[in-house]
Amino acid sequence: MHTFPKSIERLIGQLTQLPGVGPKTASRLVFYLLRDDRVVLSEFAESIANLKADLVTCETCHNIADENPCRICADVARDATILCLVEEPLDVLALERSGYRGQYHVLGGRISPMDGIGPGQLTIDDLILRLKAHSEIGEVVIATNPNVEGEATASYIVRILRDLPVKLTRIARGLPMGGDLEYADELTLHRAMEGRSALSQEAA
Amino acid sequence: MHTFPKSIERLIGQLTQLPGVGPKTASRLVFYLLRDDRVVLSEFAESIANLKADLVTCETCHNIADENPCRICADVARDATILCLVEEPLDVLALERSGYRGQYHVLGGRISPMDGIGPGQLTIDDLILRLKAHSEIGEVVIATNPNVEGEATASYIVRILRDLPVKLTRIARGLPMGGDLEYADELTLHRAMEGRSALSQEAA
Numbered sequence: 001m002h003t004f005p006k007s008i009e010r011l012i013g014q015l016t017q018l019p020g021v022g023p024k025t026a027s028r029l030v031f032y033l034l035r036d037d038r039v040v041l042s043e044f045a046e047s048i049a050n051l052k053a054d055l056v057t058c059e060t061c062h063n064i065a066d067e068n069p070c071r072i073c074a075d076v077a078r079d080a081t082i083l084c085l086v087e088e089p090l091d092v093l094a095l096e097r098s099g100y101r102g103q104y105h106v107l108g109g110r111i112s113p114m115d116g117i118g119p120g121q122l123t124i125d126d127l128i129l130r131l132k133a134h135s136e137i138g139e140v141v142i143a144t145n146p147n148v149e150g151e152a153t154a155s156y157i158v159r160i161l162r163d164l165p166v167k168l169t170r171i172a173r174g175l176p177m178g179g180d181l182e183y184a185d186e187l188t189l190h191r192a193m194e195g196r197s198a199l200s201q202e203a204a
Numbered sequence: 205m206h207t208f209p210k211s212i213e214r215l216i217g218q219l220t221q222l223p224g225v226g227p228k229t230a231s232r233l234v235f236y237l238l239r240d241d242r243v244v245l246s247e248f249a250e251s252i253a254n255l256k257a258d259l260v261t262c263e264t265c266h267n268i269a270d271e272n273p274c275r276i277c278a279d280v281a282r283d284a285t286i287l288c289l290v291e292e293p294l295d296v297l298a299l300e301r302s303g304y305r306g307q308y309h310v311l312g313g314r315i316s317p318m319d320g321i322g323p324g325q326l327t328i329d330d331l332i333l334r335l336k337a338h339s340e341i342g343e344v345v346i347a348t349n350p351n352v353e354g355e356a357t358a359s360y361i362v363r364i365l366r367d368l369p370v371k372l373t374r375i376a377r378g379l380p381m382g383g384d385l386e387y388a389d390e391l392t393l394h395r396a397m398e399g400r401s402a403l404s405q406e407a408a
Contacts, residue, residue: 004297005270007258011251017243019236020229031294032223033255034268039221041252047215049249051237054211064238066209090235093208 008034060130062106062123064089072104079103080134084141084171085127085157087150091143103137105130110144110153119156131164143171146191212238264334266310266327268293276308283307284338288345289331289361291354295347307341309334314348314357323360335368347375350395 058070082102144150174192262274286306378396
């Protein structure tokens, strides 16, 4: 059977290693790159080659950043009394979009025995040092993902941090806004019932 | 609001220009590239930078290829009496997968007044020269896409080629294999009825 020219096959092979990109998507992307002039191939290639070169890890929050400390940690206008614990840098962006303006700490993943990731590979030790050094942090919001591994990671961290003089909270799990009770899964509904709040309290 | 470091933002911007890639997909791809070692960034970048360098257009069939003439046109074992007319190089691969083993001619698109593409931008003139020079080609199967522009392109080509001593055929349009009559759209069903074949004929 006829196959594509070698340079096309090679790029298709590399693209299919990306998440969510199958052989058909990869072929379409490559032929798009071949045809379209909006993406300049040399500039695109340069961005990929230099992707890691200009990046550092912020030593305070472990987020990926241009500089150390990162712009969030260096921003004195932000609330220094609350710290949100997340799994990945992308979670920081999601919370920023939601309007949160406190501190962050990026774990660098979740505890996942299946993937061979234990607590030692996460930035938990640094978090403890940070909480001890910064007594102004009064609350840690654990915002790991609401799935099996994220919940297990949250439980583990609660056990580790519970003796520190800091309030531990968990981001709420419940019905997503715009969602429909009828289509919600049982676990979400169960959590939403468990996490119900008094209306007078919410109004306060 | 906090944004990503510059090198990340730049690559996200370039990725979102690709078809089917939105800002969320682009972010996920970039962080995957940052984290995963299976795709070596320098090699990936090199593939993109060199994508066009090693490619030529086959002067016979206008497919994208490693060499001119391409492997298909150079293959003497293939049927030289039938030529399949397609819009894009990706269509060649799809037909190769289906088991077709004749010649091809790649139009390089479809007639699309909306996109400012007229017959002059397609390889129709070269096709006429090719048919005149190669009298062994007895049949041209027009396999442009079964949509408005593909059908219009097919009609145009029939008008242009009808005086040449070559049989013109159109790839069949009907129910897709594994499809369901109940869910087929009206136009497909209409075409499927129009294109019905006698069972004795099909068995022959």
